[in-house]
Amino acid sequence: MSALLNQLPASLNLLLVDDHNLLLDGLSLVLGSLAPDLRIHKAQTAEEARQLVGKQDFDLILLDLRLPDGSGLDLLRRWQQEGRLTPVAILSATDASHEVQAAYAAGARGFISKNCGAEALRDAVSRVLLGEVLPGPAARSHGRLTQRQFDILLLLAEGLPNKLISRRLHISQDTVKFHLKVLFQELGVNNRTACVSAARQLGLL
The missing domain is CATH 3.40.50.2300 (Response regulator)
Known part of the structure; x- marks a missing residue:
């Protein structure tokens, strides 16, 4: 033991x-x-x-x-x-x-x-x-994304609207919109569907 x-x-x-x-x-x-x-x-x-x-x-x-x-x-x-x-x-x-x-x-x-x-x-x-958070079995880099942006990306991939994303992450809808704007810029897209598709192609999802 x-x-x-x-x-x-x-x-x-x-x-x-x-x-x-x-x-x-x-x-x-x-x-x-x-x-x-x-x-x-x-x-x-x-x-x-x-x-x-x-x-x-x-x-x-x-x-x-x-x-x-x-x-x-x-x-x-x-x-x-x-x-x-x-x-x-x-x-x-x-x-x-x-x-x-x-x-x-x-x-x-x-x-x-x-x-x-x-x-x-x-x-x-x-x-x-004993209070430890275990590392994921397939942990990998999120690229240039912050953890908050990545969390939003995951919920976006689930099809959640901004209102539910804000509730899930306990942040304001304005903060969600800001991070989505940054996500779109980082991935070179202009809508939610394209954002999720691009993230999957890059191996982020």
Whole structure:
């Protein structure tokens, strides 16, 4: 067991959200050695997860991106909007760049592959529990874009209008318009559709 694991508190309360029973059982076994008093709760749908989070506090939520009744990202965004401080790490079978970036933009503290080994999973979960934000599996440069401009670009790619982008990022619509103007100039385009298309061609999305 690593030094990181030894620093964890003796009592931990985790929530695992995934629609596959076998994966949930496997995760429970792998994470079972994290703490002497480890309580693991399981949810197979977004609704089940919402209900559990509404009833009790968790030290960490491991969340799948795709659930039978909705998107894991939408669920994460809802918790962020509600002001919930529980750290959330995405557990996914994919590490597609746009999904990784969208997860971090939504407030995820880590993006963990379902294909990683048991020790790597325990280490990643431990680091998040200790307050660390894990680097993305396919981290890459945003070119000349600032992080704020990149965040706006990600939401633009989701088709969100300025009003929703401003709400999601907690900035004014005028600030969104300013950053969009800079984005258009940087990418040499004059509309939102062309901006997203150019960003994808450049590998930014």
